[in-house]
Amino acid sequence: xxxIVPMASSIKPSLSSLKFSATARFAxxxxxxxxxxxxxxxxxxxxxxxxxxxxxxxxxxxxxxxRSRSVSVAGNATQASTATTQENVLEWxxxxxxxxxxxxxxxxxxxxxxxxxxxxxxxxxxxxxxxPEERYTNAFLGYGPEDSHFVIELTYNYGxxxxxxxxxxxxxxxxxxxxxxTVDLIKAKGGKxxxxxxxxKGGNTVIAFIEDPDGYKFELLERGPTPEPLCQIMLxxxxxxxxxxxxxxxxxxxxxxMRDNPEYxxxxxxLGYGPEDKSAVMELTYNYGxxxxxxxxxxxQLAIGTDDVYKTAEAIKLSGGKxxxxxxxxxxxxxxITACLDPDGWKxxxxxxxxxxxxxE
Numbered sequence: 001x002x003x004i005v006p007m008a009s010s011i012k013p014s015l016s017s018l019k020f021s022a023t024a025r026f027a028x029x030x031x032x033x034x035x036x037x038x039x040x041x042x043x044x045x046x047x048x049x050x051x052x053x054x055x056x057x058x059x060x061x062x063x064x065x066x067r068s069r070s071v072s073v074a075g076n077a078t079q080a081s082t083a084t085t086q087e088n089v090l091e092w093x094x095x096x097x098x099x100x101x102x103x104x105x106x107x108x109x110x111x112x113x114x115x116x117x118x119x120x121x122x123x124x125x126x127x128x129x130x131x132p133e134e135r136y137t138n139a140f141l142g143y144g145p146e147d148s149h150f151v152i153e154l155t156y157n158y159g160x161x162x163x164x165x166x167x168x169x170x171x172x173x174x175x176x177x178x179x180x181x182t183v184d185l186i187k188a189k190g191g192k193x194x195x196x197x198x199x200x201k202g203g204n205t206v207i208a209f210i211e212d213p214d215g216y217k218f219e220l221l222e223r224g225p226t227p228e229p230l231c232q233i234m235l236x237x238x239x240x241x242x243x244x245x246x247x248x249x250x251x252x253x254x255x256x257x258m259r260d261n262p263e264y265x266x267x268x269x270x271l272g273y274g275p276e277d278k279s280a281v282m283e284l285t286y287n288y289g290x291x292x293x294x295x296x297x298x299x300x301q302l303a304i305g306t307d308d309v310y311k312t313a314e315a316i317k318l319s320g321g322k323x324x325x326x327x328x329x330x331x332x333x334x335x336x337i338t339a340c341l342d343p344d345g346w347k348x349x350x351x352x353x354x355x356x357x358x359x360x361e
Contacts, residue, residue: 086318093252093315097307097353099273100280102140102153103172103233104300106163107214110139110156116212117141117152120186121174122229126151135159143229146360150230150280155300163214166296168344170285171209171217173232175277179206179222186210197222202261214298227278233302234283237344238291240267243284246343247271250319251304256281265289293344301339301347305356312350313338325349335359 107113117123118141126140135158142151152172176182179197187193194217195209206222219232237243247253253271260267265288272281282302306312309327316323320343327338335355341347 089311089315089318090249092308092311093249096252096312097305098252099305100150101303101305101351101356102142102146102151103302104153104155105216106155106157106160106298106300108156108161108163109213110137110154112213113154114139114141116189116191120189120191121182121218122176123152144227147357150228152230153303163298164294164296165215165298166294168236168293168295168346169216169299170234170236170283171219171232172230173219173221173234173283175221175223175226175229175231177222177224179208179220182220183208183210201264216298223277228280231276231280232283233280234285235344235346236285236287236290236293237346238286238293239343240269240284240286242343243286244269244271246319246321247282247284250316250321250340250342251348253282295345301349303349303351305353306350307353309336309338309350309352313340316340329355333359 114125118125123141123143126142126146128140129138131137137156137158139154139156140146140151141154142149183193183197192211193208194211195207197206197208197220199205200207208220210218210220212218219234221231223231244255248255248271251271253273256270256272256276258267258269267286267288269284269286270276270281271284272279313323313327316338322341323338324341324347325337325339327336329336335358336352337349339347339349
């Protein structure tokens with residue numbers, strides 16, 4: 001709240017109230033405002049001329065003081081208004097209707113990958129979209145319709161057969177009811193198993209790791225029936241506390257749990273818009289002492305739904321994120337989006353909820 005300063009217009013200085021010393025300097029009562037005290041060092045060589053001079057100077061100082069204080073009050077009011085606006089935006093993020101829509105990454109043979117995901121991982125091909133003028137094709141796969149499930153968006157760029165996955169991307173997580181049976185099926189189809197079924201280190205959950213034909217890792221987690229089998233994206237970050245704060249403030253995610261594993265020198269944090277057993281979550285991993293990773297060119301981005309891409313972009317800026325595409329409609333389809341990078345350089349695209357549903361019609 002701005003402090004209200006009494007206006008100096010009620011003070012009427014006059015020479016009759018001043019006492020002059022032998023050195024021709026004048027003294028002011030202790031109650032005189034500070035801005036009047038500043039003139040106490042003025043030398044008076046002649047009383048009559050100095051009466052006029054003093055009047056002019058006191059008037060000038062008086063106006064400057066009022067102007068200075070007015071600017072200060074206005075500045076404080078502006079700062080308070082800005083702070084209130086920022087607080088409102090960040091509070092709005094917590095109430096925004098958000099969910100993880102899809103994850104986008106590139107593959108070298110679209111048909112081969114679709115075959116592996118449908119036959120080995122039990123996904124369904126939801127739709128395909130070919131954009132010949134841009135020389136790429138998309139395929140959407142998942143365990144349920146896009147308007148209610150988290151899905152995969154595969155991108156095939158004409159003529160590009162291989163990509164660099166890099167060291168920063170970790171894996172995707174899929175919940176299955178029987179990890180051993182799923183692994184046997186994958187082996188029968190020629191899939192690559194990089195970790196045989198067994199309890200996770202330090203826990204009881206049965207897991208296994210496999211790789212798809214392009215080298216993307218999938219963690220199979222043994223779990224009962226769930227509405228969201230495609231349940232995790234694991235990315236590595238260089239500063240876990242910084243990443244958690246950003247995902248909470250800018251993305252509106254909730255920190256669900258953390259687990260430190262000093263024996264293997266890493267810490268993980270699970271964040272999302274709902275519990276792990278019912279919704280897709282982000283698994284952020286910090287490896288002790290590692291602050292940067294190579295991201296390669298294979299993994300592209302995460303897409304998240306929002307009610308307002310403009311407010312979302314504002315919240316991202318306030319939280320220290322970098323906007324790579326200002327909010328607004330896409331040419332041709334008019335779907336409103338905004339894109340950004342988190343502090344570690346991982347890309348996320350926010351899509352208007354209503355516009356997204358229109359795309360699916």
